Amino acid sequence: MRALTLTALLSLLGHQALANPAFEGDWFIDIATDGAPLMGVLEVERHGDEWKAWAEGGPAPVTIDGDRIVVDVDSRDIRGFTFIMRLDGIFENGQITGSYTIHADATPLLGPGTWVGAPYDPPARSNESDPFDLSGIWKPGPGVDIRKYSMDLTAAAKEWHAGYVMHYDQPGVRCISPGIVAMVAWGAYPFEVLDTQNRLTFLYEVDSEVRRIHLEERERPEFYPPSGMGFSLGRWEGDALVVETTNMMPNVRDFRGEPVSGNAMMHEVYTLSEDGQRLDGVITLHDPENYERPPIRRRHWVRDPGIEIYPYECDPDSFYRQMYNEGKLDMYFERSKRRM
Amino acid sequence: MTLNRILIVAIAMIAALVARAHHSFAVEFLEDQTDTIEGTVTEVWFKNPHVRYYIQAQTEDGEIVNWDVRGASPTSLIRRGWTPRTIQEGDRITVHGHLGRDGRKLLSIIWIELAGGTKLSEDY
Numbered sequence: 001m002r003a004l005t006l007t008a009l010l011s012l013l014g015h016q017a018l019a020n021p022a023f024e025g026d027w028f029i030d031i032a033t034d035g036a037p038l039m040g041v042l043e044v045e046r047h048g049d050e051w052k053a054w055a056e057g058g059p060a061p062v063t064i065d066g067d068r069i070v071v072d073v074d075s076r077d078i079r080g081f082t083f084i085m086r087l088d089g090i091f092e093n094g095q096i097t098g099s100y101t102i103h104a105d106a107t108p109l110l111g112p113g114t115w116v117g118a119p120y121d122p123p124a125r126s127n128e129s130d131p132f133d134l135s136g137i138w139k140p141g142p143g144v145d146i147r148k149y150s151m152d153l154t155a156a157a158k159e160w161h162a163g164y165v166m167h168y169d170q171p172g173v174r175c176i177s178p179g180i181v182a183m184v185a186w187g188a189y190p191f192e193v194l195d196t197q198n199r200l201t202f203l204y205e206v207d208s209e210v211r212r213i214h215l216e217e218r219e220r221p222e223f224y225p226p227s228g229m230g231f232s233l234g235r236w237e238g239d240a241l242v243v244e245t246t247n248m249m250p251n252v253r254d255f256r257g258e259p260v261s262g263n264a265m266m267h268e269v270y271t272l273s274e275d276g277q278r279l280d281g282v283i284t285l286h287d288p289e290n291y292e293r294p295p296i297r298r299r300h301w302v303r304d305p306g307i308e309i310y311p312y313e314c315d316p317d318s319f320y321r322q323m324y325n326e327g328k329l330d331m332y333f334e335r336s337k338r339r340m
Numbered sequence: 341m342t343l344n345r346i347l348i349v350a351i352a353m354i355a356a357l358v359a360r361a362h363h364s365f366a367v368e369f370l371e372d373q374t375d376t377i378e379g380t381v382t383e384v385w386f387k388n389p390h391v392r393y394y395i396q397a398q399t400e401d402g403e404i405v406n407w408d409v410r411g412a413s414p415t416s417l418i419r420r421g422w423t424p425r426t427i428q429e430g431d432r433i434t435v436h437g438h439l440g441r442d443g444r445k446l447l448s449i450i451w452i453e454l455a456g457g458t459k460l461s462e463d464y
Contacts, residue, residue: 080364081371106371166367172389189415205415255364310415314388322408326444 017066019051020091027096027117029055029087034111036143039298041120042071056296057284058151067091069098075147080255081106082149087115094119126238132272134241135195137309138279138301140187145298149256157259157290160338164257168323168332169339171251175314177207177228179251181260184268185283185297190307200234200241208312213243220246226262241270253285253295261289277303368410369438369448376436377407377447386414386424393427395435409435409447422460431455 023044031038043054044062053062055073063070071087081104089098096117102108153161172178178186189206198216203209213234224231230248234241245266253260264287271280283297323329379397391411398404411417414424427433434453440446451461 076366079371080366082366106366166364175389255367307419310418312388312415318385318387318390318392325408 017068019046019064020067021046022091022094023051023064023069023096026120028120029096029115029117031085031087031100031113031115031146033113033143035109036141038143038146040146040148041296042117043293044069054152054293056146056148056298057291057293058148058295060148069096073146073148074150076149076256077109077147079109081108083108083110085110085146089115089117123240125240125242128238129236130239131236131241132239133195133276134193134200134270134272134279136303137190137192137305137307139190139304139307141278141300141302144280144300145185145187149254151253151258151295152292153258154288154290154292160259161257163338164252165335166255166257168328169252169257169335170255171339172207172255174316174319175207177209177249177251179228179248179260180209180211180230180245181248181251181264181266181283181285182254183207183209183228184266184281185254185299187299187301190304190309191301192309203309205309205312207314230266239271241268243268243270258295259290260285261287263287263289267294279303365438365448367441368446369440371438373439374437374450375439375447376434377405378432378434379407381427381429381431381433382406384424384427384429388413388415391417393433393435395433405445407435407445407447408440409437409449411449426460427452427454 024046025044027042027044029040029042040056042060045052051062051064053060053071055071061072067090069089069091073085073087074082075085076082083102083104085100085102087098087100089096097114099112099114101112102110167173172182183204183206186206189204191205192203194201194203198214200213200215202211202213204211207228209229211229211232213232215234218233220231220233224247226247226249228249228251230245232243232245234243236242245268246264248260248262248264248266250262251260252258264285267284267286269282272278273280279301281299283299285291285295287294320329323332377395377397379395381393382396383394385392385394391414393409393411395407395409396404397407417423432455435447435449436451437447437449451459453459
């Protein structure tokens with residue numbers, strides 16, 4: 001209250017107002033767009049006189065002036081064009097409300113809109129198992145994920161990422177598995193879930209990947225061949241399915257090339273809507289070799305029993321052919337060591 | 341426009357949105373520069389990760405140019421009615437699309453007009 005009063009007084013006198021300390025903490029932001037709503041967690045911290053923020057685990061330059069906060073979130077649209085989403089909000093009555101604008105060179109797919117921030121506490125989960133029926137075919141729904149693209153890389157990851165060449169270094173373009181971290185957050189293709197005793201089997205259309213989630217109580221095997229899908233153990237925490245995946249092949253998070261190490265662990269939480277038709281997933285990547293803070297992605301899917309899961313035959317010939325035509329084959333093979 | 345044609349356009353638009361997530365359009369193509377070419381399909385590559393049509397076109401100066409024309413992924417197109425039979429080798433087609441970066445003879449399909457006048461759209 002004292003800070004608020006002082007803030008208001010300085011504002012009246014035309015000074016830059018003192019930052020309202022109430023901004024410090026974690027906020028769940030809900031962004032209303034001209035399309036599907038987006039959401040995520042915004043962490044705001046004060047380090048001495050300096051304020052810092054992270055959106056979904058990635059650094060987001062922030063300015064706080066009195067009761068006003070401005071946060072720049074680097075984001076990208078589905079085509080890969082990048083832009084800055086500038087969130088401009090006012091703290092009042094325990095929450096932040098405001099609008100956002102889009103700043104980009106290319107014409108963004110997203111128009112301006114509004115947002116609300118509310119104090120965030122991670123949901124408490126019960127230890128009692130209350131499973132839901134996940135079996136069936138799911139197709140991706142739009143929105144949810146803000147597609148923040150730059151994360152809080154370690155020094156080693158920054159160095160590696162600086163040498164990444166988009167397209168030519170991306171596994172998926174030459175029909176190598178993009179890896180479960182990228183696939184689960186992709187939201188571009190349907191998948192089918194088979195629910196059998198102590199096991200959920202995800203049959204992804206993309207790359208015809210098969211993923212087994214073991215629900216029985218067991219230890220992770222001492223050795224399990226690393227793969228794009230990794231090794232997944234799942235458990236029910238109340239009515240949420242929690243899955244932890246390790247033994248992944250080193251890969252990249254998405255086509256922009258931020259790395260995923262072989263020692264990473266992907267943590268997923270799935271919840272089902274009351275009518276059983278919508279599945280929500282929060283995907284957090286724990287990979288301290290590469291990230292100072294875990295990157296977070298969010299997706300949702302809807303049931304669609306009418307969809308047929310097609311086989312996905314992928315032929316890398318067109319990728320190599322393009323490089324041959326462009327005289328880039330040497331460049332490609334000279335970079336083989338970088339391909340994880 | 342017939343109902344069938346409207347349907348094809350609509351389903352292709354949805355397909356494009358879904359399938360582009362594969363890899364970055366922005367890395368290879370220019371959003372603000374488009375071109376329209378008319379030519380003969382010399383090869384149909386209806387395979388993942390993305391459909392390609394190779395088109396031989398002639399410039400106003402008479403020069404023969406081979407274009408690499410890119411579409412969405414086959415699975416998403418097939419699901420919505422665009423199959424390997426929709427465009428075949430030897431077909432005469434007109435393609436409007438985003439140009440490739442660095443002067444490369446690439447086009448990312450916005451729409452294709454078939455010889456019979458049917459228009460297939462992949463615009464966002």
